[in-house]
Amino acid sequence: MKKDGAVGMQINCVSNLIRRSIDLRIAGMPGEKLSRMDSWIIHYMLDHQQEDVFQKDVEKALAMTRSNVSKAVDQMVSKGLIMRSPVDYDARLKKLTLTPKVLEIHRQIEGEIAEFEKLLVEGFTTRELEQFKDYLERVAHNINDNAKRQQDERKRRDF
Template structure:
Protein backbone atom coordinates (compact mmCIF):
# COMPACT_ATOMS: atom_id res chain seq x y z
CA UNK A 1 0.00 0.00 0.00
CA UNK A 2 2.82 2.42 0.88
CA UNK A 3 4.57 1.81 -2.46
CA UNK A 4 1.76 2.63 -4.87
CA UNK A 5 3.75 5.44 -6.49
CA UNK A 6 6.45 3.04 -7.68
CA UNK A 7 6.49 -0.28 -9.46
CA UNK A 8 6.46 -3.33 -7.20
CA UNK A 9 7.47 -6.76 -8.45
CA UNK A 10 7.48 -10.19 -6.88
CA UNK A 11 11.24 -10.09 -6.35
CA UNK A 12 10.78 -6.90 -4.30
CA UNK A 13 8.41 -8.70 -1.94
CA UNK A 14 10.76 -11.68 -1.68
CA UNK A 15 13.62 -9.37 -0.67
CA UNK A 16 11.56 -7.17 1.67
CA UNK A 17 10.07 -10.06 3.65
CA UNK A 18 13.02 -12.48 3.28
CA UNK A 19 10.87 -15.29 1.92
CA UNK A 20 11.27 -17.75 -0.90
CA UNK A 21 9.86 -17.26 -4.37
CA UNK A 22 7.42 -20.17 -3.96
CA UNK A 23 6.02 -18.63 -0.78
CA UNK A 24 5.41 -15.25 -2.41
CA UNK A 25 3.96 -16.91 -5.52
CA UNK A 26 1.39 -18.75 -3.42
CA UNK A 27 0.43 -15.63 -1.49
CA UNK A 28 0.10 -13.53 -4.65
CA UNK A 29 -2.02 -16.18 -6.35
CA UNK A 30 -4.37 -16.18 -3.36
CA UNK A 31 -4.55 -12.39 -3.31
CA UNK A 32 -5.23 -12.29 -7.03
CA UNK A 33 -7.97 -14.91 -6.70
CA UNK A 34 -9.61 -12.82 -3.95
CA UNK A 35 -9.49 -9.70 -6.12
CA UNK A 36 -6.94 -7.84 -4.02
CA UNK A 37 -4.18 -7.47 -6.62
CA UNK A 38 -3.60 -7.52 -10.33
CA UNK A 39 -0.40 -8.58 -12.03
CA UNK A 40 0.19 -6.38 -15.06
CA UNK A 41 2.78 -6.94 -17.79
CA UNK A 42 5.62 -4.49 -18.18
CA UNK A 43 6.31 -3.18 -21.69
CA UNK A 44 10.10 -3.42 -21.39
CA UNK A 45 10.10 -7.05 -20.21
CA UNK A 46 7.12 -9.35 -20.80
CA UNK A 47 8.43 -11.73 -18.11
CA UNK A 48 7.98 -9.10 -15.40
CA UNK A 49 4.60 -8.56 -13.82
CA UNK A 50 3.96 -5.37 -11.88
CA UNK A 51 1.82 -5.92 -8.77
CA UNK A 52 -1.00 -3.42 -8.38
CA UNK A 53 -3.58 -3.16 -5.61
CA UNK A 54 -7.22 -3.19 -6.65
CA UNK A 55 -9.78 -0.73 -5.31
CA UNK A 56 -11.09 -3.58 -3.16
CA UNK A 57 -7.65 -3.94 -1.52
CA UNK A 58 -7.40 -0.18 -0.93
CA UNK A 59 -10.81 -0.17 0.70
CA UNK A 60 -9.85 -3.15 2.87
CA UNK A 61 -6.64 -1.35 3.87
CA UNK A 62 -8.64 1.66 5.09
CA UNK A 63 -10.94 -0.63 7.10
CA UNK A 64 -7.98 -2.40 8.70
CA UNK A 65 -6.29 0.91 9.54
CA UNK A 66 -9.45 2.11 11.29
CA UNK A 67 -9.78 -1.19 13.19
CA UNK A 68 -6.14 -1.05 14.31
CA UNK A 69 -6.53 2.57 15.46
CA UNK A 70 -9.63 1.61 17.44
CA UNK A 71 -7.88 -1.38 19.06
CA UNK A 72 -4.89 0.79 19.93
CA UNK A 73 -7.18 3.38 21.50
CA UNK A 74 -8.92 0.68 23.57
CA UNK A 75 -5.65 -1.01 24.60
CA UNK A 76 -4.09 2.27 25.75
CA UNK A 77 -7.19 3.53 27.56
CA UNK A 78 -6.38 4.54 31.11
CA UNK A 79 -2.60 4.42 30.64
CA UNK A 80 -0.50 7.49 31.27
CA UNK A 81 2.03 8.78 28.74
CA UNK A 82 4.81 7.60 31.09
CA UNK A 83 3.36 4.07 31.26
CA UNK A 84 3.06 3.92 27.50
CA UNK A 85 6.65 5.15 27.12
CA UNK A 86 7.98 2.47 29.50
CA UNK A 87 5.94 -0.20 27.72
CA UNK A 88 7.34 0.83 24.33
CA UNK A 89 10.90 0.87 25.71
CA UNK A 90 10.45 -2.67 27.01
CA UNK A 91 9.03 -3.81 23.68
CA UNK A 92 12.05 -2.32 21.86
CA UNK A 93 14.42 -4.22 24.17
CA UNK A 94 12.50 -7.45 23.60
CA UNK A 95 12.59 -6.87 19.84
CA UNK A 96 16.35 -6.27 19.94
CA UNK A 97 16.84 -9.48 21.94
CA UNK A 98 14.83 -11.48 19.42
CA UNK A 99 16.67 -9.94 16.47
CA UNK A 100 20.04 -10.68 18.08
CA UNK A 101 19.01 -14.26 18.71
CA UNK A 102 17.79 -14.64 15.14
CA UNK A 103 21.12 -13.38 13.80
CA UNK A 104 22.99 -15.79 16.04
CA UNK A 105 20.76 -18.63 14.87
CA UNK A 106 21.29 -17.70 11.20
CA UNK A 107 25.07 -17.56 11.72
CA UNK A 108 25.11 -20.97 13.42
CA UNK A 109 22.87 -22.44 10.74
CA UNK A 110 25.21 -21.14 8.03
CA UNK A 111 28.27 -22.79 9.56
Protein backbone atom coordinates (compact mmCIF):
# COMPACT_ATOMS: atom_id res chain seq x y z
CA MET A 1 0.00 0.00 0.00
CA LYS A 2 1.37 3.40 -0.98
CA LYS A 3 1.71 6.10 1.66
CA ASP A 4 0.90 8.78 -0.90
CA GLY A 5 -2.40 7.17 -1.96
CA ALA A 6 -5.80 8.64 -1.20
CA VAL A 7 -6.91 8.12 2.41
CA GLY A 8 -10.20 6.53 1.33
CA MET A 9 -8.33 4.03 -0.84
CA GLN A 10 -5.97 3.15 2.01
CA ILE A 11 -8.85 2.66 4.46
CA ASN A 12 -10.63 0.47 1.91
CA CYS A 13 -7.48 -1.65 1.41
CA VAL A 14 -7.04 -2.13 5.16
CA SER A 15 -10.73 -2.95 5.51
CA ASN A 16 -10.43 -5.63 2.82
CA LEU A 17 -7.37 -7.12 4.53
CA ILE A 18 -9.21 -7.23 7.86
CA ARG A 19 -12.24 -8.89 6.23
CA ARG A 20 -10.12 -11.57 4.57
CA SER A 21 -8.16 -12.27 7.73
CA ILE A 22 -11.31 -12.59 9.85
CA ASP A 23 -12.91 -14.85 7.24
CA LEU A 24 -9.86 -17.15 7.35
CA ARG A 25 -9.89 -17.26 11.15
CA ILE A 26 -13.60 -18.00 11.31
CA ALA A 27 -13.39 -20.65 8.60
CA GLY A 28 -10.72 -22.43 10.65
CA MET A 29 -12.88 -22.67 13.78
CA PRO A 30 -14.41 -26.05 14.54
CA GLY A 31 -18.17 -26.47 14.87
CA GLU A 32 -20.83 -24.13 13.51
CA LYS A 33 -19.63 -22.13 10.53
CA LEU A 34 -20.11 -18.46 11.26
CA SER A 35 -19.99 -15.58 8.85
CA ARG A 36 -18.00 -12.47 9.66
CA MET A 37 -21.31 -10.68 10.23
CA ASP A 38 -22.44 -13.44 12.63
CA SER A 39 -19.26 -12.91 14.64
CA TRP A 40 -19.67 -9.14 14.86
CA ILE A 41 -23.33 -9.42 15.85
CA ILE A 42 -22.55 -12.04 18.50
CA HIS A 43 -19.69 -9.91 19.83
CA TYR A 44 -21.96 -6.84 20.03
CA MET A 45 -24.74 -8.78 21.75
CA LEU A 46 -22.34 -10.29 24.27
CA ASP A 47 -21.06 -6.81 25.10
CA HIS A 48 -24.67 -5.66 25.67
CA GLN A 49 -26.10 -8.69 27.48
CA GLN A 50 -27.48 -6.55 30.31
CA GLU A 51 -29.67 -4.58 27.88
CA ASP A 52 -32.47 -5.38 25.48
CA VAL A 53 -30.83 -5.51 22.05
CA PHE A 54 -32.90 -4.80 18.96
CA GLN A 55 -32.03 -5.03 15.29
CA LYS A 56 -31.79 -1.24 14.99
CA ASP A 57 -29.14 -1.25 17.78
CA VAL A 58 -27.04 -3.69 15.76
CA GLU A 59 -27.54 -1.60 12.59
CA LYS A 60 -26.31 1.52 14.35
CA ALA A 61 -23.41 -0.12 16.20
CA LEU A 62 -22.06 -1.87 13.10
CA ALA A 63 -22.94 0.96 10.68
CA MET A 64 -24.85 -1.50 8.51
CA THR A 65 -28.04 -1.11 6.50
CA ARG A 66 -31.33 -2.47 7.75
CA SER A 67 -31.55 -4.99 4.90
CA ASN A 68 -28.07 -6.43 5.53
CA VAL A 69 -28.64 -6.79 9.27
CA SER A 70 -32.13 -8.21 8.72
CA LYS A 71 -30.75 -10.87 6.37
CA ALA A 72 -27.95 -11.73 8.80
CA VAL A 73 -30.36 -11.94 11.75
CA ASP A 74 -32.74 -14.17 9.75
CA GLN A 75 -29.85 -16.52 8.94
CA MET A 76 -28.66 -16.53 12.55
CA VAL A 77 -32.18 -17.39 13.74
CA SER A 78 -32.34 -20.28 11.27
CA LYS A 79 -28.92 -21.52 12.50
CA GLY A 80 -30.19 -21.43 16.07
CA LEU A 81 -27.71 -18.75 17.15
CA ILE A 82 -30.17 -16.07 18.22
CA MET A 83 -33.90 -15.73 18.90
CA ARG A 84 -36.36 -12.92 18.32
CA SER A 85 -38.58 -12.39 21.36
CA PRO A 86 -41.41 -9.91 22.02
CA VAL A 87 -41.02 -7.35 24.78
CA ASP A 88 -43.74 -6.50 27.31
CA TYR A 89 -43.67 -2.76 26.75
CA ASP A 90 -44.13 -2.65 22.93
CA ALA A 91 -45.81 -5.40 20.88
CA ARG A 92 -44.13 -4.13 17.69
CA LEU A 93 -40.61 -4.73 18.99
CA LYS A 94 -38.71 -8.01 18.98
CA LYS A 95 -35.54 -8.14 21.03
CA LEU A 96 -32.63 -10.29 19.94
CA THR A 97 -31.41 -12.90 22.40
CA LEU A 98 -28.42 -15.22 22.21
CA THR A 99 -29.11 -18.95 22.45
CA PRO A 100 -27.11 -21.36 24.63
CA LYS A 101 -25.50 -22.64 21.42
CA VAL A 102 -23.79 -19.26 20.96
CA LEU A 103 -22.42 -19.22 24.48
CA GLU A 104 -20.53 -22.42 23.65
CA ILE A 105 -19.02 -20.76 20.58
CA HIS A 106 -18.31 -17.55 22.52
CA ARG A 107 -14.96 -18.65 24.00
CA GLN A 108 -13.60 -19.53 20.57
CA ILE A 109 -14.70 -16.21 19.10
CA GLU A 110 -13.28 -14.20 21.99
CA GLY A 111 -9.94 -15.96 21.63
CA GLU A 112 -9.82 -15.23 17.91
CA ILE A 113 -10.80 -11.59 18.44
CA ALA A 114 -8.15 -11.12 21.15
CA GLU A 115 -5.46 -12.64 18.93
CA PHE A 116 -6.53 -10.52 15.98
CA GLU A 117 -6.58 -7.32 18.06
CA LYS A 118 -3.01 -8.06 19.19
CA LEU A 119 -2.00 -8.50 15.57
CA LEU A 120 -3.65 -5.23 14.53
CA VAL A 121 -1.89 -3.10 17.15
CA GLU A 122 1.50 -4.80 17.09
CA GLY A 123 4.30 -2.23 17.05
CA PHE A 124 2.12 0.70 18.16
CA THR A 125 2.74 2.62 21.37
CA THR A 126 -0.20 3.40 23.65
CA ARG A 127 -0.03 7.03 22.53
CA GLU A 128 -0.03 6.06 18.85
CA LEU A 129 -3.05 3.82 19.39
CA GLU A 130 -4.99 6.60 21.10
CA GLN A 131 -4.12 9.00 18.27
CA PHE A 132 -5.10 6.39 15.68
CA LYS A 133 -8.47 5.83 17.36
CA ASP A 134 -9.01 9.60 17.48
CA TYR A 135 -8.22 9.84 13.75
CA LEU A 136 -10.62 7.03 12.91
CA GLU A 137 -13.33 8.66 15.01
CA ARG A 138 -12.79 11.95 13.18
CA VAL A 139 -12.96 10.24 9.78
CA ALA A 140 -16.23 8.54 10.78
CA HIS A 141 -17.57 11.85 12.09
CA ASN A 142 -16.66 13.60 8.81
CA ILE A 143 -18.42 10.89 6.80
CA ASN A 144 -21.55 10.99 8.97
CA ASP A 145 -21.70 14.80 8.89
CA ASN A 146 -21.40 14.77 5.11
CA ALA A 147 -24.15 12.16 4.78
CA LYS A 148 -26.46 14.27 6.96
CA ARG A 149 -25.74 17.39 4.87
CA GLN A 150 -26.49 15.48 1.67
CA GLN A 151 -29.77 14.18 3.09
CA ASP A 152 -30.76 17.69 4.17
CA GLU A 153 -29.93 19.06 0.70
CA ARG A 154 -32.03 16.35 -0.97
CA LYS A 155 -34.96 17.13 1.32
CA ARG A 156 -34.74 20.85 0.45
CA ARG A 157 -34.59 20.09 -3.29
CA ASP A 158 -37.54 17.70 -3.11
CA PHE A 159 -39.78 20.35 -1.55
